[in-house]
Each structure stands twice: as C-alpha cells, then as structure tokens.
Amino acid sequence: MRLTCPFCGNRSIAEFSYYGDATLTRPGSNAEQSAWVDYVYMRDNPAGPHSEFWYHEAACRQVLRVERDTRTHTILSVQTA
C-alpha cells in the first residue's frame, strides 16, 4: 500500500504510522464522561470508505487525512490534516 504525501510524494505505507478514525471530535473539557468514552473507545469501524489519519513518521512528520476503502485498500483521497 502506498500514500501520496502532499509534501514528499508517493511513498510506501511503511513510512507512516496509523492514527485511526479521523471523524472524531474531541469533546470539550466539560462534556459528560460518556462523550469521552465514546471519543476514546467507540468506533464506527465501517466496511467501506473510511476517513483516517496517517502520520508520515519517517519523513515530513505531517499528519495526513486519508479516505480509504477498508474492503479493498483503495486510496480515495489524501489531504493534509
């Protein structure tokens, strides 16, 4: 699998670390604890297009927001976070 980093170009997935679901919004510090449990633990985990974060650890250290189909691994889009 490869990602086209907007800064570095097309690179192997081995250069990146995965940071999971990119659709989550960190609750405000006064939010109910259940909102926090949701944020840290609960996931949609879809079989299909998935919006997720990848961190280009081996190179530019930028976080990318990637849309990828979890059934086929097809990369649908890559943007900066």
Next chain:
Amino acid sequence: MAEGGLIDRTRPVRFSFDGAQLIGYAGDTLAAALLANGVRLVGRSFKYHRPRGILSAGPEEPNALVELREGAAREPNTRATVAEIFDGLVCRSQNRFPSLGFDLMSVAGALGPIFAAGFYYKTFMWPAAFWERVYEPLIRRAAGLGRASGLPDPDCYDKQSAFADLLVIGAGPAGLSAALQAARAGDRVILAEQDLALGGRLLADRRTIGGKPASVWLADTEAELRAADNVRILTRTTITGVYDGGTYAGIERVADHLASAGGLPRQRLWRIVAPRAVLATGAIERPLVFGGNDTPGVMLAGAVRTYLNRFAVKPGTRAVVFCNNDDAATTITDLLAAGVEIAGLVDSRSELPEPVRELVASHRVKVFANATVLEASGGKSLKRVSLGGQAQGTTLACDLLAMSGGWNPAVHLGSQHGGKPVWSERIAAFVPGPMPPGMQAVGAAAGQFLLAEALGTQAAVGAETDAITPLWQVPGTRGKAFVDVQNDVTASDVSLAAREGFTAVEHLKRYTTLGMATDQGKTSNVTGLALLAALTNRTIAQTGTTIFRPPYTPVAIGALAGAHRGPHYRPTRRTPGHDWAARHGAQFIEAGEWLRATHFPRGGETLQDATNREVRSVRQACGFCDVSTLGKIDVQGPDAAAFLDFIYANTISTLAPGRARYGIMLREDGVVFDDGTVTRLRPAHFLLTTSTANAAPVLRHLDVCRQILKPGLDLCIEPVTDQWAQFALAGPQARRILAISVDPATDISDAGLPFMGAVAATIAGIPARLFRISFSGELAYEIAVPAAQGGALASVLLEAGAAPYGLEALNVLRLEKGHVAGAELNGQTTAADLGLGRLLKKRQDFVGRALSQRPALLDQERQTLVGLRPRAVGRGLQAGAHLIPAGRQATAENDYGHVTSAAFSATLGHAIGLALLRGGARHAGQVFRAVSPLQGSETEVEIVAPVFHHPGGHALHA
C-alpha cells in the same frame, strides 16, 4: 541427444543425485540432466510413498523435489525442474528410507484404503494419552518431505526497489510483444521472467514466426529490449505477489545456479512499484485423471516437448500420447523427430479435428479416437497402458506417456486481490476475472492460446488450433487415480469429501488437502474442482475456485528477510559517550536499540561489586553517568507553553525561564504515558526529556496532538535526542567538581544555579546546557553538550575527579530515591497509583484528564506504589514476585500485587524494592510474603514508604 536444444555441450557439468555421479551440460535444469542420464525415479509421495518421476518442466512440478546442496546450505523441497545444475552440485531424493528404490514406507500404499482423506479426524482418539505419546510423533515423522538442516543460512540476501510505468510479468511471446510496444511508446518498462532466458513456450515448441524459426524473432526482440535504456530486464525473477498501491514482490535467483555465491546475494527481493502491469504468465498444462497416472514415465505433453526441443533429452524410447485437445498432438512430431517410437495417439474426443487427423496420417501413427487410458502401470517405471472407451481391451507397451488434459491460464497473480477468475467454456479453463488495479492479461494467461493472438501482429505463425473437449476423470479407471500427486489426493478422496458434505471448494481443499502441497495445486486445483462440480451436480462456474494469495511460488524466508539478520536485525545505536566508555572498560547491554553501559568493572569485579562501588562513589563523592539515550524534544513558539499545559497533566506554563520541572503526561485514556523533565530555557523555548523507550512515541504524540487537536497554536516541535550528549553528574562533591571545568563567568553556586534551575555555560571550552536536576536525590546536575563532544566531556569529568557509573548503579540510586521508571510506568498504572495524583491540574483541560476520573481508576482498592524492605538480613528481593499478606496461602484470592523493581542498596546495606500493592500505603508497617512460586522462592517483606534515602530531599538543595 547429440544435437539440438539450447544447452551448451562444450561445457559439461558434473553433479550427483543420491550419490550417483552424473554429467549434464550448462543450460540443463536438474530434471533435464536426470532424464538425460536415464534417471526416472526421483522421489516418493507424501502419504503412500509411491514411486514418483518428473511430471513437468517448470515450477508447477509436484513430484521431483530434492534436497539440494549440503550442510547449512541444504534446501529441502527444491524443484528439480527449476534448479539449474552447476559443477559439484549435490542433491538427494526425499521422504524415503532406506533408499529411493527400496522404501520401507511404501507399505503405506497397501494400507491406502485406511489412509483416505480425513481419516485422521476419525481416529487416533483412544486411548487419550496415546495421541501425544504415540500417534502424533509417528504422524509428525511421516509428514513433511525434505529435511531442514537446522543450521544458520550461510547465504546473504538483498532487497531492491524499482519503479516503472509498466511491469510486464512473463517474457513469452505475449509478454515480449507487450514490453516491446510499451518501450517503443516511451514507457519505463520492467520485464520480469522466472526462467533464466526469455521466450516462454518459444523455447520449448518448434514454431515459426514470419516464416523463420521463432528463435530469430526472439533474438531480435531481446536485442531491441536490451538496447533500450527505458527497459529493465530481470531474468530468473518470479513475481510472487501483487500488493496494494501497485506494489509487486519479485524474487530474483541471483546465485542459486552458481556453485557458490561468492560476494553475491543468493537471492534478491524486488519491490516493484508500477501503476500498470501486464499479466503474461502463460498457462500451465493439466494432467488427466486415470489409474496409475503418477507412475514415473507419465509426463505432461508440453513438458515432453520442452525436454525434447530445449534440452535435447528423450524422456523415453516408446511413447503414447493421451489427450483431449489439439495442442498435445503436436508432441507427436517432436517425438518422431527425436527418434522416439510412437505406440499410439489416444484421444478422448470422438471426432478428431482435421489438423490432428492430418498429422497422424502424415506420420502414420496409430490413432485411438473416442478412447482413453484406464490405467498406466509399471511400478517404478512405466511399462504399459491399458486403454478404455472405444479401445477397451487394448494394451500398449510404452515407457513414456505424454498426457494433456488442456491448459489452465496462470491467473493467480491476477486473482490475488479477490477477483475470482471466470470460467471459459471455449477453452475449458478459467481466465482472469476482475484484476488488481492497473493490470491486464495477454496471451495464454488471458486464455488466448494461439501464438498469433499472443503476438498480436499479422506475422505468419503456421497452422495452430486450440480446440479441446473437457475430460476430467476417465470413466472406469482401475487403481489409484491421482488428482493432487504431491499430497496423494485421489479422485475417490474427492468423492469421499463430497459424500461427507464437504461440497464447497474451500472445504474440499481443507478436508482432502488438495492444492495444499508445495506446488500449490498448480496441476490439480482446477481438476479437483471440476470433479467436485460433477459430483455435486453443479457447473464448474458455480463451484468456483479457492482464494488466490501470495506467494505465487514458494519463497525462501531468507529472501523476504533480507540483510537485517543476526546483529543487523535492528540498528545499533551508540551514545556519544560509547567509545569513551568502551575504552574505560564498560560492559554494555541492549536498552531498546541502544547500547548502554551497565557498569565499569575494575580488576575482577562482579556486576554486583562494581554496582555497589559505583553507588557508593555517588553517595559519598561524585559520579557521572551517560544519559544521552533519554528522548529530547525542543518546543518553541508563542503558544509553546499553552501547548505543553495541554500535553502534560501538571502545569508547565508557570515555569519561569531558566527553570525545570518534572512533567508527567497521560494517554487520553487516563493512564500514565511517560514522564521526564521540562525546562523552560527562554519564555517561548522549552526542552522536554522523555524516557529512552518512549522517545519516538512521545514525539509522535506531540506531532499528532499539535496537528489534529491544536492546529491553531503557533509552535514548532523538533526532536533533538541525537543532537545532544547528556551526562548526569551527582554526589556531594558535584559542585566542586563542576567548578573545576565550568567557565568562571557562570555562577553555579546554590544561589546562582538553584535546584531545578537551568543555565547555558561552557565546560572546558565546550558549549553546554547545565541543568540542576537530580534522579538520585544527591546534589546533582545534568550536562548537555553537542553530541560530537560527548566523549570529550566524559574525559573532562573523569579528569576532574568524578567516577563513571552505569545503568545498574543508576537504577539502584533512583530506587533508593523512590523514582518511578519503566517498570512502574507499565501502561497499566495511573498517576494516582504512583503517588503523583496531586500533580494533576484540577481545572484545565489536558490529555487524559476526563478518563482518568473513571470510577475504576479512582478505586481505593487499586494497586498503588509502596516500598518494600526484607525483614531478614541478607535476603534479596525479586521483581515479578507477588505479594501475599503474611500468614495467608499463596493463592489468587490472596494476591495483593507485585514487586515492580528490586535491587541491593549499597547505601543502606540491604535489598530494597518498589511494588504495586492493593490498598497501598494503608498497609504501611505490615508484613507481606513476596512469593515467586515460579522460582520456588519467597521473602518476608515490610511495607514501607516508597523512598529509602534522604526522604526529606535535603541533599538536593545543598
């Protein structure tokens, strides 16, 4: 044969098989050379130990597997049809005792009916104890074919990446045409061919292209491709896997055909990235299913032609051709040209097509149409075949049976992304279905078996047809009719599987093991599922195929591992002070990827003696220790302070410039992540330290939090772990020793550089950062200098009178002070567990705040940090021991926690430890049993506060 073939008769090659010394020629495969020497018996089958001969001429070979080479270089299960002979090659047959010709285990064949598919699921259950003690050891000894040497692989392996616009997989006529076309159009092309030479079937069949021998076209094409600078040709290279993102794995056999690799890697893994690929992998011939179809001398017709035409070898003297298609009939011409007698052509079709009728007429060959072979017999070597169908009752004497049930396009790579192949009635075979992105199939791989189709040009190629009438199992056969020869799966096994309800093709595979041998079912999968379809009243299309996965052919594990072997498995990171320490007698240990000095033994000191001495030197005078491995991260910017308040659980923004503070950071789930020191060098410039193990994870965490959670903040984050050498200097004499080398302009008095202060300084001319922080509880500093000066600084400190100490002493010192470290920050403990709960900010948001307040994380019965001291003099403490209240049994119910860290304290003269104990400080003064049933030991301990030395911390402020 004296003439013909692509071998070099000027270069004879000596090799041995089962001790027999034989001669072949350069260009021979081991199989060709064996056949040339009249060797027809090459192995014994897996289950029944039946005699086996060479079936094919390619990597699809299921029978001719040998142990190649000797000693540590021995490779079991090597295909003789792929191995190229070299002078001095030694190989042995497998899976037979005492010899290939006389194998005691062939008695298993007589017991055949018992050993039907799946028999082991139905028995070996009584008595229960016999499974492991009797049955299984026997089964394990009988299983497997070749023997591993068990010795370290003596060869080295290499990896290389390559990028192209187009990857052409296979250099037969279709692949070569595709490569040529793309190269001329300006594409960067990589052409990968598993054989040692380009050409595919053109090397095996006598064809003409444009009225000339195909070898001319081949030579011209190869010359053009080699001359093009946008084409890379890889031979002896098998593309084994198609991965995502246009990534392909290829294995090049760089030195396998040489007597010794010399300086070359034995094999090379190619990581090829190409947005487009052409699948030109050709097709693999299918056997037919009839009794005794595994007898040595029964071969695939296309392979017979390969041996005749390419290797100038006669695989027999009197042949029968048995087929259901036009292609096989061309074998007759080649056999006759080589002087082999033809006993007859047996064709299962009732109406023979015109080209075939012409062929047999012109050669005056006996034809048996609408007929089959019921049984091939002869034991270790074919002697005769008995016919059926219209020729029922006829027996033909022969020593070679060239059979063909048709051709299966090699669709594997095209199906590795889950796209199932599609059944084509016209050729009675599967062709590729939906392929991985960017891939298309050409030639025989696409089901286009005619040379004219493969070339895609109008060049005249002579008459050719691809007509076929499917014949899956010969009706009325006698004896064992094999489908998967290597795993000894017969047609009746397929029937049995269907009878027992294993009617899905995946179940058939797993229940009978059809297709699971080293040949991966290349000559058996399609036949097996066709038989299954017939048994279950479904079409072949409805039955479908099993899933295709990498590797396409088996790959040496060494090739996938590459050069990261032995000491190079992971990088070795040495600190700036490493060489200095080595020169001064340090012993080292792995700490992650780092090497860290554990101690500096003098004379014949043991580890414990040296550690005790080093601890005392710190407590009584002054020692210095290389702490360069701690992570260091530079954070700068107007919003740096606010960001660090968010990252750390305690407050950072109140830190004054020139001051340092302990920092503890949590994971978002409220568990402690890491701790370290935060120094504010200037108002908008901070320096963080992390534990050694967490240097990279903490940097990741900062980057991710900054970019995803706090994108609006203005700051920069840079790792500087490798840029600075850092030494701790600790002990009552530390200031005096420092004063010897620090520049006089820097005030290091207690007032000038108070506890937790930081200042820039010069030490013996080296620019440095000086931090007055302490891990040991003594008056102490940490000195950071540019990495290149690390050794120089160590020399300066030694000169000034400080004594070096290593990791062991460091650990004792921090334990004496009660500092938590990796064993306590184990990913399961909270700040409160470690007695640091009071540091957490009460109102402001920080990572981990919300979930750290979950009920179970605040529970009073949690295991929290305590200190331990043995009650009896001279007793040791063991990390990993569990704590049981005194007088209670050592059971799970009475398990109150465990010892996290333990060491002998030279300062106190007894062992000390830290532990996580249910109820923690509530048990102060109580006696517990520290038990280690695993080691058969236990010690009585008293629960004490987790600080053993200078509990008031007065030495820090000296």
Next chain:
Amino acid sequence: MKFSIRSVLSQAMQGQTGWKPQWRNPEPRAEYDAIVVGGGGHGLACAYYLASRYGLHNIAVIEKSLVGSGNVGRNTTIVRSNYLLPGNIPFYETSLKLWEGLEQEINYNAMVSQRGVLNLFHSDGQRDVAIRRGNAMRLHGVHAELLSRDEVRARHPFLDYDNARFPIMGGLLQQRGGTVRHDAVAWGYARAADKLGVDILQNCELTGLRIEGGRVLGAETSRGYIAARKIGLSVAGNSSRVAAMAGMRLPVESHVLTAFVSEGIKPLLHSVITFGAGHFYISQSDKGGLVFGASVDGYNSYAQRGNLPCVEDTCEEAMALMPALGRLRMLRSWGGIMDMTMDGSPIIDRTPVEGLYLNGGWCIGGFKATPAAGLCLAHLMARDEPHEVARAYRLDRFATGRLLDETGGGTNMALH
C-alpha cells in the same frame, strides 16, 4: 456414524461408501428458541454447549458463507492459558481444560497437541515481566516454568544464541500449551451440534435485526426472516457491522492479521515459540509446515489480505529467532479480519437490547478461547447472566475503567 478405528477400518473395506455428510443442510425454520450468528469456532461451540449443557436444542446457527470459513480456518492454531491478569487466567484455563477433553466429548480428532508454548525474553525488563506473569499463573493453579538460556538451548538448539542482536536470556514455558487442528474444531463442533438437533444454516447472511420495545424479536437473513427471542452474535471481525444493525457502536477496530506456513519438512520444531524482541511466533504442524506470524498490519481492514512491509517484517523476525529458516520457503499466506478491542481483551456480554448477546473483540487470540467462549456465550444466552470465568468481559468496562490490558498497550492495536 461414530468415528473410531473400527469405523475407519470397516469403511476402508467398503470403499468409503458408508460415510454420510458430517452435518445436515436443513431449510431454515420460521422460528427457533435461539439463534447464534456466526458459524465459526465460537458460534458452533456455543450452539453445541447450548444443546449439550443447557438443554436448548431448538436452535440455529446462521453463517453467511460456509462453516469454518472465517478466522477459525485461518489462524495459527495456538492454544494456551499463560495470561497475566486475574480476569483472564481462569477463562483461558477453562478453555484449555475443555480442549483437553474435547476430542472424546465431540468424537472428532482435533489433534490437541500440548507440546508447550515458550515465550522467550531478551532483557532484564522482559524477564521481570515474564516472572510476574508466570507467578500470576502459578497463583491461579496454572503451571508455568522459568527456563534459563541454557535450558532453552537444550530444548531448541536451532535458535540464534550466538549471533543475535537481542540475545535470548531465557523463557517462560507453559508445557500444557500447544496447538490444535483448527479446521477439525469447526467441523467437529458442527457435527456434534448437528447431532444434537442444531440447524446449521450456511449461505445465510444476517441482514438485519428486528427489535421492538428494546427487545430482539428475530433475524432478517438472506434466506428469509427467522424469529427468535435470543440471538447471540459471534462474528469476530464483522462485529461492528452486525452491532450496527442494533444501533450499537463497539470499542472495536477491525484489522488484518497475516499468517504464513512453510513447505512441509521433517520434524524440526516441537513446541510453539514466541520471540520476545518482536511479535513473532512459530510452531510446526503435524503436516510438517512451519506455521508462523507476527502482528497486525496496523490499519483498519476488511480485505483479508495485508501488505508487503508486514510480510518482510515477519520474515526478519523469523530470521532473528532462527536463522535456519532462511533456506525454507514460505508456501502460503493468508489474512483474517481481527476484531481488535481498545484494551486487547474480549467482550462476552449482554447488549442494551434485551435478548441480544455479544461475543466478540477477540483481537488476535480468539482461537484458543473457542471452547470457553462457546461455553460462556451459551451460559449467557441460556441464563442471561455472565459465566463465572467471563465476568470481566463486560462492554461497560470502557466506561467504568475496569479494563483488562495485558500488555499495557492502551488503544495501540499493534501492541496487543
């Protein structure tokens, strides 16, 4: 027909014609007392125990494809109970004890082979952690042994002792751990459950759940609607997709784990070995192939296949452990969908929907749990309360903080 040496011999003489399908292929009925969703190891074991121990025979297992086509047919066959946490040890030990009696109980040779599971360690820190775990096991009455480097070498001379980047210091051995033939487990439980009247409905995919008033009424499937007041979900990597049918989100990410087998060779390795300077594990099957793997690729996936970097990493670890592997060839690779939970431990619990039960979150360790997970799910479904040894596997533990994190990895999947 009972499986025994007698039936094998007599059938051998009759050309194997007397064998019958190992389980029926019945038509779905309109209603059952209970449905188990998922015809893998756990689901089939659950159905078997529901019928054999809890007296529920009018039950069905619905499986979207074929019996045993999911992770039970794809794993590396290791069984063990060498866990650290008190919430885990009794469960896995229950499972191991069930493995030990399984073949006799279901009359199917699953080749339960307890030749030892050895966890190597390569540093003082790792050794201390191993000692902590070994002691936890011993305190629970589960035998474990600490082996010195020399003792490891005596048992396994082919590992790298002299040239290793991270030298082996010793190992923690559970002698009762080992391997089991995975396909036989699925088929064995299927046959045994079928014999007790359980309907196994293959090619029957769950497409929806009918829920009214907070209770489950039945299952919508590709073969029609089937009513049932008790439905147990046991679908491994597809847990989130099925839970979504009940409007639930789970603390689960589905990841791909790739595993490998080598060509068959004569016996070389007689126990399961795990490598401490990585995540690698290896054993040798009764067919002669070396079965090995390491950790997940590290990203959400339902594709059942992974990528090249993970293959290379796994083989690097293989060579670091045992340099003799270089000459042996990888024959097959395969991938599964692993339901990775946020603390690395499973969920066997009721759901907010009455009558709907969840067994999932098995991460990369579900195979060894097969008998106990089946038993505990059966108990939960039959009695509507957790089995004693599965009490810690609650869905609400993420909210309460009562997590079961064996390795301290938190939500980092690669560390579980």
